[in-house]
Amino acid sequence: MSCLHRAQSLALLLAGLSLLLAGCSPEAAPPEAPPTVVDSHVIQAGNGAAVTRLSGRVKAAERTSLSFEIPGEIRRLTADVGERFAAGEVLATLDDERYRLVARQREAELGEAEAVLREKRQDYRRHARLAEQGYVSRTRLDAARAALGTAESRHASAEAARDLAERDLTLTTLAAPFDGSVSRRHAEPAERVGAGQPILEVISDREGFEVETSVPETLVGALAEGSRHEVIFPALGGAASPATLRHLGTQPRSSNDYPVILAVDAPPAGLRSGMTAQVALSLGEPDADATLPVPLTALVYTGEERAHVLRITEARRLERVAVEVVAIDDGRALVRGELAVGERIVARGAEFVGPGQEVNLLGEGPERYN
Known part of the structure; x- marks a missing residue:
C-alpha cells in the first residue's frame, strides 16, 4: 500500500472516531426562553387639572324646618307635600x-x-x-x-x-318665611305638639340649588372654597351646570369622608330638590411637573394605599417605581412619583411580570404570547 493510500485511510479513521465521540457527548443546553412581550405606554405630560367624579344629591339652597315656639294642639294644617306657598302665607295654626x-x-x-x-x-x-x-x-x-x-x-x-x-x-300662627314649597310634613291636625317640634320642612327656589357630596381625606387638600367644578344631572338627560364649591367640611363623616357643598351656578330647567347628581371635581395641582397621567391598568397595588408601576428601561428590563395616586378619572390615574415624561411603562398585565425581568414590546420585533 502506498503512502498516499495510508494517509487517506488514517483521515477516514479519525473522522469516524470524531463522529463516534460526538454521538456519546451529553446533549447541549436548551436555548434561553425569549423575553415576555408586554403592552407599553409612553408617559405624556398632564393636560390640566385632574377630574374626579363623585355621586351627589340636589338640595334647595334655602331650606328650613318650621315649628311652633309654643306648645299646643294643631287646629289647622292645610299645607301638603309639594304644595307651593307665598311668603307670609299661613301654613298652620294652633288652638x-x-x-x-x-x-x-x-x-x-x-x-x-x-x-x-x-x-x-x-x-x-x-x-x-x-x-x-x-x-x-x-x-x-x-x-x-x-x-x-x-x-x-x-x-x-x-x-x-x-x-x-x-x-x-x-305665635299660634305659623307663616311661610319665603316663597317656596313643602318638602316634608311631620304633623297632622288635632295633634298636640311641643315647642320646637318640627311641623313642616320647606324649600325655596329663591337662592337656587346646591349639590351635596363627600370626598375622601386624600382629596381634601386639593380643593378650595370658591373653586369651580361641574355637576351633571342624569334625570334631566345629562344636563350639566358649572358649580362653585361653597363649603368644605372640617369634620369627617363615616370612613373619613368630608362633606362638600357646591352651589349650582346655572340650574337647568326642571331641576328639583332630591335629584341625583354626578359631581366632576377639578382638582388643583400644586406640583404639576411631578403629576403625570398613567393608565389605570398600569397600577399594581401592594397594599390598601400603596401602588407602583413597572418602568421599561433602555435595556428592556423592568424597574419598579412607587407612585402616589392623586386622582382617578376615565380609565386613567393621575400619579406622583419618580417618573418623567417620555418614559415607557407596562400598560397592562403588570401583575404578571416583575422587576428585573427582560421584556419585548408589543408590536416591535418577534412576539411571544403567554
Whole structure:
C-alpha cells in the first residue's frame, strides 16, 4: 500500500472516531426562553387639572324646618307635600283659646298695677310737700318713696307679662318665611305638639340649588372654597351646570369622608330638590411637573394605599417605581412619583411580570404570547 493510500485511510479513521465521540457527548443546553412581550405606554405630560367624579344629591339652597315656639294642639294644617306657598302665607295654626285667656288675664293684671302705681305716685308727692313744710317725718317720706318704687317694679313686671302673653298669642300662627314649597310634613291636625317640634320642612327656589357630596381625606387638600367644578344631572338627560364649591367640611363623616357643598351656578330647567347628581371635581395641582397621567391598568397595588408601576428601561428590563395616586378619572390615574415624561411603562398585565425581568414590546420585533 502506498503512502498516499495510508494517509487517506488514517483521515477516514479519525473522522469516524470524531463522529463516534460526538454521538456519546451529553446533549447541549436548551436555548434561553425569549423575553415576555408586554403592552407599553409612553408617559405624556398632564393636560390640566385632574377630574374626579363623585355621586351627589340636589338640595334647595334655602331650606328650613318650621315649628311652633309654643306648645299646643294643631287646629289647622292645610299645607301638603309639594304644595307651593307665598311668603307670609299661613301654613298652620294652633288652638289659641288658652293663649287668648292668658293675654286677657295679663292685661287685667297690668291695669291693676297701673292703678296702684298712680296711687303710690300721688301718695309720694303728697308726703314730699308735707315734708317740705315739716308736717311729715323723714321716715314716712322714705316709706312712701319705697312704696312707689315697689309699685313701679310691679307695673313693669305686669307690662312685660302682658307683652309676652300677646306674643304667645301671635305665635299660634305659623307663616311661610319665603316663597317656596313643602318638602316634608311631620304633623297632622288635632295633634298636640311641643315647642320646637318640627311641623313642616320647606324649600325655596329663591337662592337656587346646591349639590351635596363627600370626598375622601386624600382629596381634601386639593380643593378650595370658591373653586369651580361641574355637576351633571342624569334625570334631566345629562344636563350639566358649572358649580362653585361653597363649603368644605372640617369634620369627617363615616370612613373619613368630608362633606362638600357646591352651589349650582346655572340650574337647568326642571331641576328639583332630591335629584341625583354626578359631581366632576377639578382638582388643583400644586406640583404639576411631578403629576403625570398613567393608565389605570398600569397600577399594581401592594397594599390598601400603596401602588407602583413597572418602568421599561433602555435595556428592556423592568424597574419598579412607587407612585402616589392623586386622582382617578376615565380609565386613567393621575400619579406622583419618580417618573418623567417620555418614559415607557407596562400598560397592562403588570401583575404578571416583575422587576428585573427582560421584556419585548408589543408590536416591535418577534412576539411571544403567554
